[in-house]
Amino acid sequence: MEQKRRTPSGDAMPVTSHDVAQRAGVSQSTVSRVLTGDSAVRETTRQRVLAALEELNYAPNVAARTMKTGRTGAIAVVISRLTNPFYPELLDAVSEAALEAGLHVIVMNAEMDGEADAARALRARSVDGVILATATEESAKLWSGYDRSAPIVLINRVVESLPFAQITGDHVSGSAEVARFFLKHGRQRIALITAPLSASTTAEREAGFLDALAADKAPVNSGNIMRAAAVSHEEGRQAMLFLLRQPQRPTAVFCVSDLLAIGAIDAARELNISVPGDIWVVGFDNVQLASWGGYQLTTVSQPAKEMARRGVKALLDRLDKPRARTEIVRLPTQLVIRESARSWF
Amino acid sequence: MEQKRRTPSGDAMPVTSHDVAQRAGVSQSTVSRVLTGDSAVRETTRQRVLAALEELNYAPNVAARTMKTGRTGAIAVVISRLTNPFYPELLDAVSEAALEAGLHVIVMNAEMDGEADAARALRARSVDGVILATATEESAKLWSGYDRSAPIVLINRVVESLPFAQITGDHVSGSAEVARFFLKHGRQRIALITAPLSASTTAEREAGFLDALAADKAPVNSGNIMRAAAVSHEEGRQAMLFLLRQPQRPTAVFCVSDLLAIGAIDAARELNISVPGDIWVVGFDNVQLASWGGYQLTTVSQPAKEMARRGVKALLDRLDKPRARTEIVRLPTQLVIRESARSWF
């Protein structure tokens, strides 16, 4: 057994490829060759190196490798607080896809200046690329220094003015489907609980819904459009309380997010108003919770897994061939009918 | 305006401290001094460097800095899939605490070999430390090479055989409180929905509950102890369906996790059995969802924020003074009474 190298204070020094080389009786570069595996090494020496690697429990110093290769093996994912249950699902999906590609995921919080942090990380080369899950028009100036060849991808939300690859759901048609669903079942007084327009997802869902209704000569009464200050359970609840206390209360409400819809259902519950007996409630996202007995929410499902998978893939493509063209992809969405909005015959 | 350096293929080269030095008319080491700020620099030259820094939009290369300083500015957090809503809340809290400390968070998925990945990252020096949120006895061998001075901290779950700092909740007394709550309100037939014992949280909650009942001469009938194969809505639901179909069904159930409890409530709902009229249901964690109208879950609250804050602090302490002693801290928990288990007088 060799003597471990030690600092003056007695700490064990980390094992370097030099230590491995010494132990295997080869040069340091041969160790490197075995590690990277792209250059031919005689099988017997390879075995010797492999053995030394194992015995010393060696792991290459990532910082040193990064300096040479320019690759860190990590990507930043900028996402909102995880209080909206759609985001954990999306983050999980991104993590899984990244893991498959051998990449580490650094999470940055959009509400805590995460986008600026990600921009800094990219310039500092501490990540190979960035996935923006919650970009807004506000983001545009932050990324103005980058062109389509930059390793940046948007998922979930879209920002048309940005030149990067973008993967989102087809929110317009998903919401239009909700509108037609209401009309087909003769819902007369229709309401909308929406959110700030800064998120493209919200804007598209709102437009898709309202336009489809207007196209059918059934425009929504402007008094029935509630714009929540944020996407949260409490905001959905408050908006619904307001709607339900009107003299002529609506008979169907579309909420641009499941979280708002769940707050809305809870508001109805508080007032002893039956969902769907007295009022239908529909959400958007199809989070896990939407399928559980407490809510049984009719909603539009978004392909979060697919979005994540494609986002990571687009990022990897960009790293390999920066000049390939970028595009905005819209994945199909689908109405999922459950108890919160359905007819019984 | 200076010429940007370019690669042969025409890409803009990243700005280095050399570029900044040249522009400011000083040596590269002076730029470094200004950057690190620990060495005195004449104010006028400092200003000149600062200006150049700004103009070139410089960001120091993290890999190069890491090589010199040994610090990466990132920590790994190993956590389970985010499908149990307690974990996003915990991760959010950790992220926030880490951000405050100027650290990036790399998320690793315990179910996808995240612990091994974290161990590798630590040896590769791609992270400064590791927070294990979902460690089990299984983890022990992975970390056997490390002693108390290693930058590793456990939060949420505890593994006694590990020598690291550990921050958890007082699950035993929280669960005992549930037991006494049941007894005080005369609940006779008491059941438990628990989970695999590999998680210390589960083991402690289970023991705390059962021991408190036994101490009061009200031991739980072994037929009323359901051990779910995993912590999920579906497992909670199935366990509850079984309990409710017994001839003498229980009048109170404690679930070792809110997610199980929510599944249990949904099972009761399916069978038209009233909660809390026919049966009380209590969970553990106090996730956000527990307070919403669809479940109104009585549960034991855990200080996730505090756990995260302390975990990050413990890690930072370890980095600064590796020899300080480690300990297992148990933060207080608290019964939160809501509709799923309460009496009306």
Add this chain to the structure above:
DNA sequence: CTGAAAGCGCTAACAG
């Protein structure tokens, strides 16, 4: 106070 110079550990030419 400032510049010159030595490496951190690795990869990738370049010579044998």
Add this chain to the structure above:
DNA sequence: CTGTTAGCGCTTTCAG
């Protein structure tokens, strides 16, 4: 096939 060598960009002595 293998060893020698030159840096990657930064921090930190060491000399002025």
